[in-house]
Amino acid sequence: MPEKVWTTDTTLDEAQVREFAESLGIPPLIARLLLQRGFTTGDSARDFMRPQVGDLSDPFEYSGMDIAVKRIGEAIERNERIMISGDYDVDGVTATALLKEALVNCDAIVTTYIPDRFQDGYGLSTRSIEHAREIGAQLIVTVDCGTNDVAPITLAKSHGIDCIVCDHHYPDPPFPPAVVILNPKITDSSAPFIDFSAVGVAFKLAQALYEKLRGARECADSLLDLVAVGTVADIVPLRGENRLLVSRGLERLNASPRPGIAALLESAGFQSPKQVGTAQILFTIAPRINAAGRMVHAAPAVELMTTTEIDVARKLAAQLEDTNKQRRATEETIMEEAEADLFAHLKPETDRAIVLAGDGWHEGVIGIVASRLMNKYHRPVVMIAIRNGMGRGSSRSVHAFNLIEALTACDDHLERYGGHPMAAGLTINRDQIPEFRNKFLAVADQQLADAKMQPTVPIDSWTRFDEIDNRMVKLLKMFEPFGPCNPRPIFASENVQVVGSPQIVGTNHLKFKARQAGQIFDAIGFGMGDVLSRLPIPPDTMKMAYHIDENTWNGRTTTQLQVKDIQEGSTT
Secondary structure (H helix, E strand, O other), rough: OOOOOEOOOOOOHHHHHHHHHHOOOOOHHHHHHHHHHOOHHHHHHHHHOOHHHHHHHHHHHHHEEEEEEHHHHHHHHHEEEEEOOOOHHHHHHHHHHHHHHHHHOOOOOEEEEOOOOOOOOOHHHHHHHHHHHOEEEEEEEEEEOOOOOOOHHHHHHOOOOOEEEEOOOOOOOOOOOOOEEEEEHHOOOOOOOOOOOOOHHHHHHHHHHHHHOOHHHHHHHHHHHHHHHHHHHHHHOOOOOHHHHHHHHHHHHOOOOHHHHHHHHHOOOOOOOOOOHHHHHHHHHHHHHHHHHHOOOOHHHHHHHOOHHHHHHHHHHHHHHHHHHHHHHHHHHHHHHHHHHHHOOOOOOOOOEEEEEEEOOOOOHHHHHHHHHHHHHHHOOOEEEEEEEEEEEEOOOOOOOOOOHHHHHHHOOEEEEEOOEEEEEEEEEHHHHHHHHHHHHHHHHHHHOOHHHHHHEEEEOHHHHHHHHHHHHHHHHHHOOOOOOEEOOOOEEEEEEEEEEEEEEEEEEEEEEEEEEOOOEEEEOOOHHHHHOOOOOOOEEEEEEEEEEEEEEEEEEEEEEEEEEEEOOOOO
């Protein structure tokens, strides 16, 4: 793994930091974090640290919302069957579950359709339209898909089935002939907030439906736990309304989790009194929901999120737990095979991207392996699973490399592709893979300079241990929930000594006590067991980058430093 480069923001004027800190009555370190995030006034800082319920936008400020509510209201009045067609990832599952619950509460006749990853592929498909015809649906509402599904929606229209698109993906015109497209990225550039995940867009629709059909928009608040799970899992910007939705959703999830989420946490061995936050969603809840769509089918995950019976929830959660274990085993096998191929062909000094293909690789798992390889080698990665002469690929990228632009440059070799700058999918004929690999590597060579190939640790602030007190920890908690565009702050300290005997705990986690400026803290580096040999022997010191965290054990909560990296020596 390449050595990490520590970077520090040097653009802030320290006099400005001190003045801002004094005006708000907060420590300079907290003031610096606020300024780095763009909060330069007292009002904006207070709004960020104490978001209010009233900050939620009016759902009818979004283009087409009145049309969508009117058509759904007509369907309910006429007793028409509504089919919700979602996606098989966490965002799609939670959006489908949310909209189903909202429509049922509005007395609609509702059924759901989740595509089969292996037979339908992504998005609205011909099979889904045929299913709608078979069950007599007169209205389809898509969630987390539909924006670019021109052919299926045209087919539905030819059969007299209306479609409402509820999506958040970037468009690739022409647009489909839907009754209305609820996608803020297309129609609402001037709206209060546009960076929702699909479950966020579905929530705004639910708010609007409850206001018009039940007379109380606030009834939708019972759905916020689903919004939190889907929003965090989809890695959308955690700022503005997304941050408020996730914050309120986590409060509901911790106070009174729905049976499906409670059972999922229970089956994963999650013990109270721990609190569920964004990390628990990302590493405990989301992988188990995703496993269903990756390995078999996501329908049980939707059922789990909507059931009101705890016994049913426990059976479904156990099913997902088993599926997730299968996913992990398959992932490890593919990871081993991919790294063997990588070591045989990668030229680290020249290759600025990784393109791997394998017969029999599970296409539902290759995206996870691509992410692991990207994080480990800090290069864009394309993983292609080949079956019956066709390859289905999943790609992940570093921030300096736009996947969509790169795949567009290679589109002569692709059947189809789509996604986001950081994560995308593709379909390719087997015989085109060598030429695609050569072209993709050439594009990466042009766009990625040597300096961008090294992973970075962005240091928010250099800190002394004696600055870390209970008040600072309390103020840092007000920055939560953390995520894209609001990352967990990384601090750094120099002249840090190791106290006592470090040890490896759990699955290769490094645990030790760290001392600096006369203060000692527990420190843990998750997955950093290999760093043990690099820890200095006192009186030698090191520089340490870390998050400031809390650890609760046997009812006692203490401050703990979560290590991100260490370097030799000091800065002085």
